[in-house]
Amino acid sequence: MASPLPDTGARSDGMFREAHRRALQGAGLVRAVLGILLYVVIAAAGSDLQPDEIAVQRQVEAGKIFVIVFSLIGLMVHVLARKDIGTLVLPYVTVVTDATLILGNLAYNHLTTGIPGNMTFLFPVIWVVPIALAANAIYLRPGLQIVATAIYLVGIPAISLAAGYVKGDDRVQAVLPLLSSLGQNPNEVRMAMLVASGLVLVLAAYQGQRLLGHAVHQMALRLNLTRYLPQELAPVLSEGSFEELRAGQRMPVALLFVDIRGSTALSGAMDPAALARFITAFRRRVARAAAQHGGIIDKFVGDGAFVVFGVPRPGEDDAARALACALTLADLVERWNAKRGFDPPVRVGIGVHCGEVFCGVVGDDDRLEFTVLGEPVNVASRLESATKTFGESILASSDVIDAAGEDRAHWREVSTEPLRGVGRSIAILAPLAVDAGAPAT
Known part of the structure:
Protein backbone atom coordinates (compact mmCIF):
# COMPACT_ATOMS: atom_id res chain seq x y z
CA MET A 1 0.00 0.00 0.00
CA LEU A 223 -3.26 29.81 -0.66
CA ASN A 224 -4.49 30.84 -4.09
CA LEU A 225 -4.77 27.22 -5.24
CA THR A 226 -6.91 26.28 -2.23
CA ARG A 227 -9.65 28.51 -3.58
CA TYR A 228 -10.51 26.02 -6.31
CA LEU A 229 -8.44 22.86 -5.83
CA PRO A 230 -9.11 20.02 -3.41
CA GLN A 231 -7.38 20.96 -0.18
CA GLU A 232 -5.26 17.77 -0.22
CA LEU A 233 -3.99 18.55 -3.70
CA ALA A 234 -2.88 22.16 -3.32
CA PRO A 235 0.05 21.52 -0.92
CA VAL A 236 1.69 18.99 -3.24
CA LEU A 237 1.45 21.02 -6.43
CA SER A 238 4.39 23.01 -7.69
CA GLU A 239 3.79 25.97 -9.95
CA GLY A 240 4.82 23.81 -12.92
CA SER A 241 2.48 20.90 -12.13
CA PHE A 242 -0.39 23.33 -11.56
CA GLU A 243 0.17 24.74 -15.04
CA GLU A 244 -0.06 21.17 -16.38
CA LEU A 245 -3.45 20.77 -14.70
CA ARG A 246 -4.54 24.16 -16.00
CA ALA A 247 -3.74 22.96 -19.52
CA GLY A 248 -5.60 19.69 -18.85
CA GLN A 249 -4.37 16.17 -19.48
CA ARG A 250 -5.56 12.60 -19.83
CA MET A 251 -4.35 10.17 -17.21
CA PRO A 252 -5.23 6.78 -15.71
CA VAL A 253 -6.82 7.09 -12.27
CA ALA A 254 -8.87 5.10 -9.80
CA LEU A 255 -12.20 6.54 -8.65
CA LEU A 256 -14.41 6.10 -5.60
CA PHE A 257 -17.92 7.41 -5.04
CA VAL A 258 -19.61 7.13 -1.64
CA ASP A 259 -23.08 8.15 -0.52
CA ILE A 260 -25.21 7.72 2.60
CA ARG A 261 -28.33 5.63 2.05
CA GLY A 262 -31.64 6.78 3.46
CA SER A 263 -30.34 10.28 4.11
CA THR A 264 -33.75 11.81 3.39
CA ALA A 265 -35.30 9.96 6.32
CA LEU A 266 -32.32 10.80 8.52
CA SER A 267 -32.49 14.51 7.72
CA GLY A 268 -36.22 14.55 8.47
CA ALA A 269 -35.65 12.99 11.89
CA MET A 270 -32.89 15.44 12.94
CA ASP A 271 -32.97 19.10 13.85
CA PRO A 272 -30.67 21.31 11.70
CA ALA A 273 -27.86 21.48 14.29
CA ALA A 274 -27.81 17.70 14.76
CA LEU A 275 -27.89 17.13 11.00
CA ALA A 276 -24.95 19.50 10.51
CA ARG A 277 -22.94 17.60 13.14
CA PHE A 278 -23.90 14.28 11.54
CA ILE A 279 -22.79 15.28 8.02
CA THR A 280 -19.58 16.79 9.42
CA ALA A 281 -18.80 13.56 11.28
CA PHE A 282 -19.41 11.52 8.12
CA ARG A 283 -17.18 13.74 6.01
CA ARG A 284 -14.48 13.50 8.65
CA ARG A 285 -14.49 9.72 8.26
CA VAL A 286 -14.33 9.98 4.47
CA ALA A 287 -11.39 12.38 4.78
CA ARG A 288 -9.63 10.02 7.21
CA ALA A 289 -9.98 7.02 4.89
CA ALA A 290 -8.88 9.05 1.85
CA ALA A 291 -5.84 10.46 3.65
CA GLN A 292 -4.85 7.02 4.94
CA HIS A 293 -4.69 5.66 1.39
CA GLY A 294 -3.46 8.73 -0.46
CA GLY A 295 -6.73 9.70 -2.11
CA ILE A 296 -7.73 13.21 -3.20
CA ILE A 297 -11.25 14.29 -2.30
CA ASP A 298 -12.41 15.96 -5.49
CA LYS A 299 -15.59 17.19 -3.88
CA PHE A 300 -18.25 16.61 -1.24
CA VAL A 301 -21.82 16.80 -2.50
CA GLY A 302 -24.38 16.78 0.28
CA ASP A 303 -23.97 13.45 2.05
CA GLY A 304 -21.73 12.00 -0.67
CA ALA A 305 -18.14 12.32 -1.81
CA PHE A 306 -15.98 11.72 -4.88
CA VAL A 307 -12.39 10.54 -4.24
CA VAL A 308 -9.65 10.27 -6.88
CA PHE A 309 -6.45 8.22 -6.71
CA GLY A 310 -3.52 9.01 -9.02
CA VAL A 311 -3.55 12.82 -9.15
CA PRO A 312 -1.33 14.69 -9.81
CA ARG A 313 0.92 11.71 -10.68
CA PRO A 314 -0.52 8.26 -11.52
CA GLY A 315 0.93 5.26 -9.68
CA GLU A 316 0.83 1.50 -10.20
CA ASP A 317 -1.01 1.01 -6.91
CA ASP A 318 -3.81 3.55 -7.46
CA ALA A 319 -6.45 0.85 -7.95
CA ALA A 320 -5.27 -1.09 -4.89
CA ARG A 321 -5.38 2.06 -2.78
CA ALA A 322 -8.90 2.87 -3.97
CA LEU A 323 -10.17 -0.59 -2.98
CA ALA A 324 -8.37 -0.40 0.36
CA CYS A 325 -9.95 3.00 0.96
CA ALA A 326 -13.42 1.56 0.28
CA LEU A 327 -12.88 -1.23 2.81
CA THR A 328 -11.48 1.20 5.39
CA LEU A 329 -14.41 3.57 4.95
CA ALA A 330 -16.95 0.75 5.35
CA ASP A 331 -15.19 -0.30 8.56
CA LEU A 332 -15.17 3.28 9.88
CA VAL A 333 -18.91 3.59 9.26
CA GLU A 334 -19.56 0.28 11.03
CA ARG A 335 -17.54 1.42 14.04
CA TRP A 336 -19.40 4.75 13.95
CA ASN A 337 -22.68 2.84 14.18
CA ALA A 338 -21.40 0.83 17.13
CA LYS A 339 -20.18 3.96 18.91
CA ARG A 340 -23.27 6.12 18.39
CA GLY A 341 -25.94 3.42 18.31
CA PHE A 342 -27.79 4.94 15.37
CA ASP A 343 -31.30 3.58 14.90
CA PRO A 344 -31.65 2.80 12.10
CA PRO A 345 -27.90 2.31 11.52
CA VAL A 346 -26.08 4.43 8.99
CA ARG A 347 -25.74 2.68 5.62
CA VAL A 348 -23.44 3.70 2.81
CA GLY A 349 -22.94 2.75 -0.81
CA ILE A 350 -19.46 2.79 -2.32
CA GLY A 351 -18.58 2.35 -5.99
CA VAL A 352 -15.00 1.84 -7.21
CA HIS A 353 -13.71 1.87 -10.79
CA CYS A 354 -10.62 2.90 -12.76
CA GLY A 355 -9.73 4.12 -16.23
CA GLU A 356 -8.37 7.00 -18.26
CA VAL A 357 -10.02 10.37 -17.63
CA PHE A 358 -9.57 14.02 -18.46
CA CYS A 359 -8.17 15.81 -15.43
CA GLY A 360 -7.63 19.54 -15.19
CA VAL A 361 -8.58 22.95 -13.90
CA VAL A 362 -11.28 24.57 -16.02
CA GLY A 363 -13.00 27.95 -16.04
CA ASP A 364 -11.85 31.55 -16.02
CA ASP A 365 -9.91 33.33 -13.28
CA ASP A 366 -13.13 34.37 -11.52
CA ARG A 367 -14.42 30.81 -11.23
CA LEU A 368 -11.90 28.00 -11.57
CA GLU A 369 -12.74 24.40 -10.78
CA PHE A 370 -10.82 21.13 -10.55
CA THR A 371 -12.59 18.61 -12.79
CA VAL A 372 -12.34 14.91 -13.63
CA LEU A 373 -14.34 13.86 -16.71
CA GLY A 374 -14.83 10.69 -18.70
CA GLU A 375 -16.70 7.40 -18.88
CA PRO A 376 -14.83 5.93 -15.86
CA VAL A 377 -16.33 8.69 -13.69
CA ASN A 378 -19.82 7.77 -14.89
CA VAL A 379 -19.16 4.06 -14.28
CA ALA A 380 -17.93 4.66 -10.71
CA SER A 381 -21.00 6.80 -10.00
CA ARG A 382 -23.33 4.12 -11.42
CA LEU A 383 -21.63 1.45 -9.32
CA GLU A 384 -22.30 3.51 -6.20
CA SER A 385 -25.96 3.86 -7.21
CA ALA A 386 -26.15 0.11 -7.93
CA THR A 387 -25.34 -0.72 -4.32
CA LYS A 388 -28.99 0.06 -3.59
CA THR A 389 -30.16 -2.39 -6.24
CA PHE A 390 -27.91 -5.26 -5.15
CA GLY A 391 -28.00 -4.60 -1.40
CA GLU A 392 -24.24 -4.21 -1.06
CA SER A 393 -22.14 -1.61 0.69
CA ILE A 394 -19.26 -1.87 -1.82
CA LEU A 395 -19.32 -2.61 -5.52
CA ALA A 396 -16.24 -2.64 -7.73
CA SER A 397 -15.73 -3.21 -11.43
CA SER A 398 -13.69 -6.12 -12.71
CA ASP A 399 -11.40 -3.48 -14.26
CA VAL A 400 -10.33 -2.08 -10.91
CA ILE A 401 -10.11 -5.55 -9.33
CA ASP A 402 -7.73 -6.71 -12.05
CA ALA A 403 -5.74 -3.46 -12.03
CA ALA A 404 -5.23 -3.83 -8.28
CA GLY A 405 -4.02 -7.42 -8.67
CA GLU A 406 -6.74 -8.61 -6.30
CA ASP A 407 -7.45 -12.30 -5.82
CA ARG A 408 -10.88 -12.92 -7.32
CA ALA A 409 -11.43 -15.55 -4.61
CA HIS A 410 -12.03 -12.69 -2.16
CA TRP A 411 -14.74 -11.22 -4.35
CA ARG A 412 -18.02 -12.55 -5.71
CA GLU A 413 -19.60 -11.57 -9.00
CA VAL A 414 -22.89 -9.73 -8.57
CA SER A 415 -23.81 -8.92 -12.16
CA THR A 416 -22.50 -8.62 -15.71
CA GLU A 417 -25.42 -6.59 -17.02
CA PRO A 418 -24.71 -3.12 -18.41
CA LEU A 419 -25.13 -0.33 -15.89
CA ARG A 420 -27.66 2.38 -16.59
CA GLY A 421 -26.10 4.98 -18.88
CA VAL A 422 -23.07 2.76 -19.64
CA GLY A 423 -22.87 1.33 -23.14
CA ARG A 424 -20.79 -1.75 -22.37
CA SER A 425 -21.16 -4.76 -20.09
CA ILE A 426 -19.03 -4.64 -16.95
CA ALA A 427 -18.56 -7.43 -14.45
CA ILE A 428 -19.60 -6.08 -11.03
CA LEU A 429 -18.13 -7.61 -7.89
CA ALA A 430 -18.64 -7.26 -4.14
CA PRO A 431 -16.12 -8.18 -1.42
CA LEU A 432 -16.88 -11.41 0.42
CA ALA A 433 -15.66 -10.07 3.77
CA VAL A 434 -17.89 -7.00 3.86
CA ASP A 435 -21.50 -7.50 4.81
CA ALA A 436 -21.89 -5.05 7.67
CA GLY A 437 -23.20 -1.64 6.78
CA ALA A 438 -24.77 -2.87 3.57
CA PRO A 439 -27.47 -0.51 2.36
CA ALA A 440 -31.03 -1.64 2.39
CA THR A 441 -32.55 -2.41 -0.99
Missing part, protein backbone atom coordinates in the same frame (compact mmCIF):
# COMPACT_ATOMS: atom_id res chain seq x y z
CA ALA A 2 1.40 3.40 -0.92
CA SER A 3 1.84 6.07 1.68
CA PRO A 4 -0.40 9.14 1.59
CA LEU A 5 0.60 12.10 -0.48
CA PRO A 6 3.37 14.24 1.03
CA ASP A 7 2.18 16.98 3.37
CA THR A 8 3.14 20.62 3.52
CA GLY A 9 5.97 19.85 5.95
CA ALA A 10 7.54 17.48 3.45
CA ARG A 11 7.24 20.14 0.76
CA SER A 12 8.92 22.65 3.10
CA ASP A 13 11.73 20.20 3.79
CA GLY A 14 12.25 19.80 0.07
CA MET A 15 12.31 23.54 -0.42
CA PHE A 16 14.93 24.02 2.31
CA ARG A 17 17.01 21.15 0.97
CA GLU A 18 17.05 22.80 -2.44
CA ALA A 19 17.91 26.12 -0.81
CA HIS A 20 20.81 24.49 1.05
CA ARG A 21 22.05 22.87 -2.16
CA ARG A 22 22.00 26.22 -3.94
CA ALA A 23 23.67 27.84 -0.95
CA LEU A 24 26.46 25.27 -1.16
CA GLN A 25 26.92 25.98 -4.83
CA GLY A 26 27.12 29.70 -4.19
CA ALA A 27 29.41 29.34 -1.20
CA GLY A 28 31.79 27.10 -3.14
CA LEU A 29 31.98 29.55 -6.02
CA VAL A 30 32.52 32.48 -3.67
CA ARG A 31 35.33 30.63 -1.91
CA ALA A 32 37.04 29.90 -5.22
CA VAL A 33 36.86 33.54 -6.36
CA LEU A 34 37.93 34.90 -2.96
CA GLY A 35 40.87 32.52 -2.90
CA ILE A 36 42.09 33.79 -6.27
CA LEU A 37 41.67 37.45 -5.30
CA LEU A 38 43.40 36.99 -1.95
CA TYR A 39 46.27 35.18 -3.65
CA VAL A 40 46.79 38.20 -5.92
CA VAL A 41 46.66 40.62 -2.96
CA ILE A 42 49.05 38.53 -0.83
CA ALA A 43 51.48 38.09 -3.72
CA ALA A 44 51.46 41.84 -4.37
CA ALA A 45 52.03 42.63 -0.68
CA GLY A 46 55.00 40.29 -0.50
CA SER A 47 56.61 41.42 -3.72
CA ASP A 48 58.70 44.20 -2.14
CA LEU A 49 59.86 42.34 0.97
CA GLN A 50 63.56 42.55 1.80
CA PRO A 51 65.70 39.38 1.89
CA ASP A 52 66.20 39.72 5.65
CA GLU A 53 62.47 39.80 6.39
CA ILE A 54 62.37 36.02 6.71
CA ALA A 55 59.50 35.81 9.19
CA VAL A 56 57.13 37.80 7.00
CA GLN A 57 58.25 35.93 3.87
CA ARG A 58 57.31 32.67 5.53
CA GLN A 59 53.87 34.09 6.38
CA VAL A 60 53.40 35.20 2.79
CA GLU A 61 54.32 31.77 1.45
CA ALA A 62 52.07 30.05 3.98
CA GLY A 63 49.29 32.49 3.07
CA LYS A 64 49.64 31.66 -0.62
CA ILE A 65 49.39 27.95 0.07
CA PHE A 66 46.38 28.54 2.31
CA VAL A 67 44.37 30.55 -0.23
CA ILE A 68 45.17 28.06 -3.02
CA VAL A 69 43.79 25.18 -0.93
CA PHE A 70 40.90 27.42 0.17
CA SER A 71 40.03 28.09 -3.48
CA LEU A 72 40.34 24.42 -4.52
CA ILE A 73 38.01 23.34 -1.73
CA GLY A 74 35.52 25.94 -2.94
CA LEU A 75 35.60 24.49 -6.46
CA MET A 76 35.13 20.97 -5.09
CA VAL A 77 32.13 22.05 -2.98
CA HIS A 78 30.57 23.85 -5.96
CA VAL A 79 30.88 20.80 -8.23
CA LEU A 80 29.60 18.30 -5.64
CA ALA A 81 26.66 20.53 -4.66
CA ARG A 82 25.74 21.00 -8.30
CA LYS A 83 25.54 17.20 -8.65
CA ASP A 84 23.67 17.00 -5.31
CA ILE A 85 26.37 14.81 -3.76
CA GLY A 86 26.88 14.95 -0.01
CA THR A 87 24.90 18.14 0.52
CA LEU A 88 24.18 17.24 4.15
CA VAL A 89 27.81 16.67 5.17
CA LEU A 90 29.68 19.04 2.85
CA PRO A 91 29.18 22.12 5.07
CA TYR A 92 30.63 20.32 8.10
CA VAL A 93 33.55 18.96 6.08
CA THR A 94 34.22 22.47 4.80
CA VAL A 95 34.09 24.01 8.27
CA VAL A 96 36.49 21.46 9.74
CA THR A 97 38.85 21.79 6.76
CA ASP A 98 38.84 25.59 7.03
CA ALA A 99 39.58 25.44 10.73
CA THR A 100 42.38 22.92 10.18
CA LEU A 101 43.97 25.15 7.53
CA ILE A 102 43.65 28.36 9.55
CA LEU A 103 44.74 26.94 12.88
CA GLY A 104 47.50 24.92 11.20
CA ASN A 105 48.74 28.09 9.48
CA LEU A 106 48.66 29.94 12.79
CA ALA A 107 50.61 27.20 14.57
CA TYR A 108 53.15 27.15 11.71
CA ASN A 109 53.67 30.91 12.01
CA HIS A 110 54.32 30.65 15.75
CA LEU A 111 56.68 27.72 15.26
CA THR A 112 58.78 29.30 12.48
CA THR A 113 58.95 32.83 13.89
CA GLY A 114 59.14 32.17 17.61
CA ILE A 115 56.52 34.86 18.18
CA PRO A 116 54.87 34.33 21.62
CA GLY A 117 51.19 33.64 22.12
CA ASN A 118 50.24 37.14 23.24
CA MET A 119 51.26 38.35 19.73
CA THR A 120 48.93 35.89 17.97
CA PHE A 121 46.62 38.55 16.62
CA LEU A 122 49.44 40.23 14.71
CA PHE A 123 49.48 37.37 12.22
CA PRO A 124 47.46 38.15 9.06
CA VAL A 125 45.95 34.64 9.05
CA ILE A 126 43.80 35.67 12.01
CA TRP A 127 41.96 37.97 9.62
CA VAL A 128 40.85 34.93 7.63
CA VAL A 129 38.71 33.74 10.57
CA PRO A 130 36.00 36.41 9.98
CA ILE A 131 35.93 35.45 6.29
CA ALA A 132 35.46 31.77 7.16
CA LEU A 133 32.70 32.56 9.67
CA ALA A 134 31.01 34.87 7.17
CA ALA A 135 31.18 32.15 4.51
CA ASN A 136 29.47 29.73 6.93
CA ALA A 137 26.50 32.10 7.11
CA ILE A 138 25.72 31.31 3.46
CA TYR A 139 24.87 27.73 4.45
CA LEU A 140 21.80 28.93 6.42
CA ARG A 141 22.56 26.56 9.31
CA PRO A 142 22.83 28.15 12.77
CA GLY A 143 24.15 24.91 14.29
CA LEU A 144 27.01 24.87 11.81
CA GLN A 145 27.98 28.42 12.77
CA ILE A 146 27.98 27.47 16.45
CA VAL A 147 30.29 24.53 15.75
CA ALA A 148 32.68 26.68 13.70
CA THR A 149 32.79 29.44 16.32
CA ALA A 150 33.45 26.91 19.07
CA ILE A 151 36.37 25.42 17.13
CA TYR A 152 38.08 28.82 16.83
CA LEU A 153 37.29 29.78 20.43
CA VAL A 154 39.08 26.64 21.59
CA GLY A 155 41.78 26.39 18.91
CA ILE A 156 43.20 29.92 18.90
CA PRO A 157 43.69 30.20 22.70
CA ALA A 158 45.16 26.68 22.74
CA ILE A 159 47.78 27.61 20.12
CA SER A 160 48.52 30.89 21.90
CA LEU A 161 49.07 29.10 25.22
CA ALA A 162 51.35 26.56 23.54
CA ALA A 163 53.41 29.39 22.03
CA GLY A 164 54.01 30.92 25.46
CA TYR A 165 53.75 34.50 26.71
CA VAL A 166 56.24 37.31 27.30
CA LYS A 167 55.91 40.37 29.52
CA GLY A 168 57.32 43.86 29.82
CA ASP A 169 60.18 44.97 27.58
CA ASP A 170 60.52 41.45 26.19
CA ARG A 171 57.39 42.11 24.15
CA VAL A 172 59.18 44.80 22.13
CA GLN A 173 62.01 42.43 21.25
CA ALA A 174 59.53 39.65 20.40
CA VAL A 175 57.58 41.75 17.94
CA LEU A 176 60.63 42.96 15.96
CA PRO A 177 60.45 40.13 13.35
CA LEU A 178 56.90 41.24 12.53
CA LEU A 179 57.44 44.99 12.25
CA SER A 180 57.45 44.82 8.47
CA SER A 181 54.03 43.10 8.62
CA LEU A 182 52.59 46.36 9.97
CA GLY A 183 53.46 48.38 6.87
CA GLN A 184 51.25 49.70 4.10
CA ASN A 185 51.17 46.57 1.91
CA PRO A 186 50.35 44.14 4.75
CA ASN A 187 47.64 46.52 5.94
CA GLU A 188 46.20 46.50 2.43
CA VAL A 189 45.95 42.72 2.73
CA ARG A 190 44.08 43.15 6.02
CA MET A 191 41.70 45.65 4.40
CA ALA A 192 41.13 43.24 1.51
CA MET A 193 40.19 40.54 4.02
CA LEU A 194 37.83 42.92 5.80
CA VAL A 195 36.15 43.81 2.49
CA ALA A 196 35.93 40.10 1.63
CA SER A 197 34.15 39.40 4.93
CA GLY A 198 31.65 42.15 4.19
CA LEU A 199 30.97 40.89 0.67
CA VAL A 200 30.42 37.34 1.89
CA LEU A 201 27.93 38.58 4.50
CA VAL A 202 26.12 40.54 1.79
CA LEU A 203 25.84 37.31 -0.20
CA ALA A 204 24.54 35.47 2.89
CA ALA A 205 21.89 38.16 3.41
CA TYR A 206 20.92 37.93 -0.25
CA GLN A 207 20.65 34.14 0.00
CA GLY A 208 18.39 34.40 3.04
CA GLN A 209 16.25 37.07 1.39
CA ARG A 210 15.88 34.95 -1.75
CA LEU A 211 14.82 31.92 0.29
CA LEU A 212 12.29 34.03 2.20
CA GLY A 213 10.93 35.46 -1.05
CA HIS A 214 10.62 31.96 -2.53
CA ALA A 215 8.81 30.72 0.60
CA VAL A 216 6.38 33.67 0.51
CA HIS A 217 5.75 33.08 -3.20
CA GLN A 218 5.05 29.38 -2.67
CA MET A 219 2.76 30.12 0.27
CA ALA A 220 0.82 32.70 -1.75
CA LEU A 221 0.57 30.23 -4.64
CA ARG A 222 -0.83 27.48 -2.42
